[in-house]
Amino acid sequence: MFPRPIAQSTPAVRGLYQIALPIALILWLFPLLGVAMTSVRPASDLAQGNYFGLPSSFAWHNYVEVFQNSPIGRYIFNSFKVTIPTVIGTLVLSCMTGFALGIYRFKGNLLIFFMFVAGNFVPFQILMVPVRDLTFGMGLYNTTMGLALFHIAFQTGFCTLFMRNFISALPRELIEAARVEGVAEWQIFWYIVLPLMRPAIAALAVLVFTFIWNDFFWATVLTTSASTQPVTAGLSSLNGQWIAAWQLVSAGSIIAALPPVLMFFLMQRHFIAGLTLGAVK
Amino acid sequence: MTVAFTDAEKPQRSWWRSNQQWLTPWLFLAPGLAMFILYVIWPIFSSFQLSLYDYDGLGTKVWLGWDNYKELFGDRAFKTSLKNNVIWLVMYMLAVPLGLAIAIFLNQTVRGIRIYKSLFFFPFVISQVVVGLIFSWFYAPNFGLLYKLTEMLTGKGTAILANPELATYGIIAAGLWPQIAYCMILYLTGLNNVAPDQIEAARLDGAKGLKMLWYVILPQLRPATFIAVVVTVIGALRSFDLVSIMTNGGPFGSTRVLSYYMYEQALSEYGYRMGYGAAIAVVLFGIMMIFISGFVWKMVRDERGNR
Numbered sequence: 001m002f003p004r005p006i007a008q009s010t011p012a013v014r015g016l017y018q019i020a021l022p023i024a025l026i027l028w029l030f031p032l033l034g035v036a037m038t039s040v041r042p043a044s045d046l047a048q049g050n051y052f053g054l055p056s057s058f059a060w061h062n063y064v065e066v067f068q069n070s071p072i073g074r075y076i077f078n079s080f081k082v083t084i085p086t087v088i089g090t091l092v093l094s095c096m097t098g099f100a101l102g103i104y105r106f107k108g109n110l111l112i113f114f115m116f117v118a119g120n121f122v123p124f125q126i127l128m129v130p131v132r133d134l135t136f137g138m139g140l141y142n143t144t145m146g147l148a149l150f151h152i153a154f155q156t157g158f159c160t161l162f163m164r165n166f167i168s169a170l171p172r173e174l175i176e177a178a179r180v181e182g183v184a185e186w187q188i189f190w191y192i193v194l195p196l197m198r199p200a201i202a203a204l205a206v207l208v209f210t211f212i213w214n215d216f217f218w219a220t221v222l223t224t225s226a227s228t229q230p231v232t233a234g235l236s237s238l239n240g241q242w243i244a245a246w247q248l249v250s251a252g253s254i255i256a257a258l259p260p261v262l263m264f265f266l267m268q269r270h271f272i273a274g275l276t277l278g279a280v281k
Numbered sequence: 282m283t284v285a286f287t288d289a290e291k292p293q294r295s296w297w298r299s300n301q302q303w304l305t306p307w308l309f310l311a312p313g314l315a316m317f318i319l320y321v322i323w324p325i326f327s328s329f330q331l332s333l334y335d336y337d338g339l340g341t342k343v344w345l346g347w348d349n350y351k352e353l354f355g356d357r358a359f360k361t362s363l364k365n366n367v368i369w370l371v372m373y374m375l376a377v378p379l380g381l382a383i384a385i386f387l388n389q390t391v392r393g394i395r396i397y398k399s400l401f402f403f404p405f406v407i408s409q410v411v412v413g414l415i416f417s418w419f420y421a422p423n424f425g426l427l428y429k430l431t432e433m434l435t436g437k438g439t440a441i442l443a444n445p446e447l448a449t450y451g452i453i454a455a456g457l458w459p460q461i462a463y464c465m466i467l468y469l470t471g472l473n474n475v476a477p478d479q480i481e482a483a484r485l486d487g488a489k490g491l492k493m494l495w496y497v498i499l500p501q502l503r504p505a506t507f508i509a510v511v512v513t514v515i516g517a518l519r520s521f522d523l524v525s526i527m528t529n530g531g532p533f534g535s536t537r538v539l540s541y542y543m544y545e546q547a548l549s550e551y552g553y554r555m556g557y558g559a560a561i562a563v564v565l566f567g568i569m570m571i572f573i574s575g576f577v578w579k580m581v582r583d584e585r586g587n588r
Contacts, residue, residue: 093313100309125543125562130324153320185305214408216522253411264406276470
């Protein structure tokens with residue numbers, strides 16, 4: 001293990017480490033803690049210049065106010081309407097592409113695979129105008145559906161990379177044996193490969209959920225009104241309206257951040273497994 | 282969708298039998314590939330073409346040839362954006378060593394360390410919009426924490442985001458926060474998989490501290506470093522959200538980056554110059570392409586080596 005385990009050092013060093021940990025954490029999360037504190041600060045505190053001290057009282061009504069005076073509930077609902085279909089669509093498509101690229105050897109296999117990989121790295125701006133025109137043309141501009149369709153297509157690139165590598169690491173004998181038995185190819189997919197892909201599916205579901213929930217650029221490009229905007233775009237426009245009402249901005253931020261944070265803490269193992277794919281050989 | 286091939290087409294069944302080996306992968310690829318080509322591959326070419334036209338998004342396109350690109354050369358806002366992109370790239374790279382440093386700090390087995398690790402990773406899970414708002418609050422003039430801090434130290438508060446010299450660095454610092462967390466998690470996973478016998482052997486040879494890190498640990502962390510560099514380069518060039526949330530490109534356009542400037546030209550109140558915007562996007566794509574081809578080349582080489 002590197003560095004040398006702290007258990008092997010002197011008690012003084014061990015004690016120091018135990019003290020350093022929480023201090024480092026507080027420093028690291030300081031801006032976040034500040035915002036969390038501001039979100040429960042009564043407006044009067046801010047007016048009196050009490051920005052850092054403890055709040056004079058816990059103003060939970062900031063949260064109520066955010067829901068009452070802004071369409072944030074609607075924004076959150078829109079975010080789900082974009083995120084959930086995207087997760088499902090992406091997983092369906094990438095299980096299939098991953099299967100095709102991971103199991104079969106055919107001409108163009110590597111080429112198609114690296115097209116998916118390279119497509120991932122492309123700057124969004126080079127897609128912006130044509131994708132916007134395309135969405136317009138399909139009559140889906142300013143709909144959650146139009147936004148979800150783009151996300152499905154783009155995330156399929158990333159997920160294909162992941163799925164394909166996962167599938168090609170499965171034991172080949174399994175598939176060869178099935179073929180000898182005369183099992184049809186689609187049955188191999190459905191009954192043999194798919195059940196083995198569960199961990200990959202779980203990891204990607206969490207990752208894609210977080211990525212799409214947090215997307216801001218495409219939300220601003222493809223949606224314009226409060227009835228369709230997801231929470232990231234909505235928060236940005238609320239920030240313009242709530243100038244200096246930091247207690248509301250903070251409460252709104254916390255609300256917007258909550259779903260992916262919950263997702264992360266509930267599915268941590270899968271999340272990290274997905275994110276660190278390829279970090280070890 | 283494959284069910285259709287079982288019963289309904291009995292006469293063709295033997296044909297299907299003999300051809301399913303090569304047909305199956307293409308049938309499985311078709312939907313995903315079609316979506317990807319429609320939404321990702323084709324738009325790239327379409328943008329290239331668009332960059333040679335004058336187009337406002339609604340009217341007819343007017344052929345300009347290379348005029349949009351010629352205009353870029355004399356455009357000061359473009360130069361500022363390009364310069365800022367370089368600053369982003371360089372400064373953002375700090376995320377890699379800093380992420381490694383935190384990973385080494387946290388790679389222990391004391392009680393509760395798992396919770397510490399996840400809390401350190403926390404900033405990456407939050408949307409960049411929220412990160413931008415958090416740091417705007419942190420930097421806010423008159424009452425922001427950083428303003429107060431500089432006031433205490435120098436007697437005069439600095440409102441970073443209002444200062445054209447410093448604003449970009451202020452945004453980059455905000456961007457580094459989640460990026461360091463990302464690199465940290467990559468390295469934590471990497472450190473977990475470093476071969477213990479090699480470390481022990483090196484320890485017996487008297488290797489310690491930085492020497493050990495440099496000669497024994499880092500070579501084993503190479504895959505993690507590769508991914509950390511890739512995601513950091515892409516993150517730096519994609520920086521749009523933070524600029525948009527924290528400064529809108531200001532003050533005086535000093536924090537624009539190519540991705541933001543493109544958006545401004547093509548889709549904002551400054552006018553719908555989509556052809557010109559596309560030309561900016563093509564330049565950004567070109568810069569990204571230098572890195573992409575490097576990364577993909579390395580991946581192809583690894584892939585060939587595996588087979």
